[in-house]
Amino acid sequence: MKTFIKVTEIWIPDKERTALEFGSGLYGDLTDFKAASEQQQFAYNEGLPGKAWAAGHPIVLAKFEHSYFKRTAAAKSAGLTCGIAIPVFSGDFLMAVVVFLCGDDKDHAGAIEVWRNNPEQNSLKVMDGYYGTLQHFEAISRQINVPEGQGLSGLALASGMPVLIDDISQADTFIRAADARQAGISMGIGIPVSDHPGQSYIMTFLSAKATPIAKRIQIWIPDRQGKQLVCQQGYSKNSNELAKMFETITINKGVGALGRVWLTGMPVISGNHGLDYKPELDSLSSMLAIPVIAQGRLKAIVSFLF
Amino acid sequence: MLNVLLIESDRDNTLLENSLKGQGFKCLKILSQPNILAVIKEVAPDIVIFNLDTPPPKLLADLQTLNQQAAMPVVMFANDGNSDTINQAIKAQISAYIIDSLGHLRIGSIINVAVARFKHQQTLNNALEEARAKLEDRKQIDRAKAILMKTQNFTEDEAYHTLRKLAMDRNITLGEMAKNVIAMSELFK
Numbered sequence: 001m002k003t004f005i006k007v008t009e010i011w012i013p014d015k016e017r018t019a020l021e022f023g024s025g026l027y028g029d030l031t032d033f034k035a036a037s038e039q040q041q042f043a044y045n046e047g048l049p050g051k052a053w054a055a056g057h058p059i060v061l062a063k064f065e066h067s068y069f070k071r072t073a074a075a076k077s078a079g080l081t082c083g084i085a086i087p088v089f090s091g092d093f094l095m096a097v098v099v100f101l102c103g104d105d106k107d108h109a110g111a112i113e114v115w116r117n118n119p120e121q122n123s124l125k126v127m128d129g130y131y132g133t134l135q136h137f138e139a140i141s142r143q144i145n146v147p148e149g150q151g152l153s154g155l156a157l158a159s160g161m162p163v164l165i166d167d168i169s170q171a172d173t174f175i176r177a178a179d180a181r182q183a184g185i186s187m188g189i190g191i192p193v194s195d196h197p198g199q200s201y202i203m204t205f206l207s208a209k210a211t212p213i214a215k216r217i218q219i220w221i222p223d224r225q226g227k228q229l230v231c232q233q234g235y236s237k238n239s240n241e242l243a244k245m246f247e248t249i250t251i252n253k254g255v256g257a258l259g260r261v262w263l264t265g266m267p268v269i270s271g272n273h274g275l276d277y278k279p280e281l282d283s284l285s286s287m288l289a290i291p292v293i294a295q296g297r298l299k300a301i302v303s304f305l306f
Numbered sequence: 307m308l309n310v311l312l313i314e315s316d317r318d319n320t321l322l323e324n325s326l327k328g329q330g331f332k333c334l335k336i337l338s339q340p341n342i343l344a345v346i347k348e349v350a351p352d353i354v355i356f357n358l359d360t361p362p363p364k365l366l367a368d369l370q371t372l373n374q375q376a377a378m379p380v381v382m383f384a385n386d387g388n389s390d391t392i393n394q395a396i397k398a399q400i401s402a403y404i405i406d407s408l409g410h411l412r413i414g415s416i417i418n419v420a421v422a423r424f425k426h427q428q429t430l431n432n433a434l435e436e437a438r439a440k441l442e443d444r445k446q447i448d449r450a451k452a453i454l455m456k457t458q459n460f461t462e463d464e465a466y467h468t469l470r471k472l473a474m475d476r477n478i479t480l481g482e483m484a485k486n487v488i489a490m491s492e493l494f495k
Contacts, residue, residue: 241472241475242472242486242487242490243490245454245457245458245468246457246490246491246494248458249457249494251494256494256495257493257494257495258494270492270493270494270495271489271492271493283485283486283489283490284486284489284490284493285489285492285493286493287493305493
């Protein structure tokens, strides 16, 4: 199965915490690009991860050529044309930057959007986004204002929690449902990120059937006692009984990949990093888990399974 | 009619070539060269014949690689009867290593025996590979069952039946499903 996202990276602060170094990444068979990335470092405000750190919110770089992107030649050879960087902050302090890189191949539908709120109007607007081949959907999305509490981004803003809508084209709560249906978008998740006083940012990932954002997406939250993580929701295009079984487990702080995210507040990539992946099995062989942090506390973990 | 690839080095092959043609083999002759492995794979003959004084270690290593990548019968005529060389030749899975005798009168039977030996060896290799795969599958299934027992509080029987149902639903083998379960559990490690 082809996914919308081609490369996923985690950039983490170095020992001095003044620059970002390579943490981990999922590159599939893009081994040359992987080699070009592993030795990179980004200072504050340098390159895509450094710019997201300095901006304090997610940014989308729609074209690499003649931009601040530092790996343009390697990205071009790998067929990568667009990048999205999401800084993970705990208060003022950066924990890591997650970078998604996408290509521009045909039948490449889906959308990754950054929404910014307007506190005076209690509404949100698309600040930036990448839509692959969905130009019409992009044009509509960039025009609308979404009231807080409505739509995917509005619900995520109001609750401060990730929101996953699994049949978005039919959902009453999704303002662009008809347009999403036309664009072939089937699922969406909104994730609160970079909460600054008076200014909030929401990431939305809209997944089309042919090129889903990930093979499965899960939302894990601490239980009422705050002692264990439980899976609140899991979604994939095809029913996955095995994944559902693993979503019944509870996770203790510090135990396993998700437990480590809870313990450290750092995003994690786990599993097979693509070398032995056998597409005929269509297994879930790698995972990116991103913490949702508000006021220094873990609110949820969103995991993208590939 | 078998296609024979005759690889020449430092010896006169006229007699051998004539014998091959005389006995109805289709013979292609090439000079030995550093990238001989690629050439053999491209020509893809039914049998390869070398006629040389002593097989260089690099050639024997290449033939061992050939056996792993695209196995085919190999006959080697050589003057070198050193036991180390013979051991290396056997390790390289050469079908017949004939010392001090070009045996042009017997070339037909030498080739037939070499091909038969090669086929027998391939059958054994396949059986061994199958047994190894089954053993590996069994190990993976046991590991997947242990994972399901631990994460889902299943009994061993329940774990096995769950694994089997998941495999049937996906139309894949039990071994493949076990790999999926292991891969999934690795994600949460």
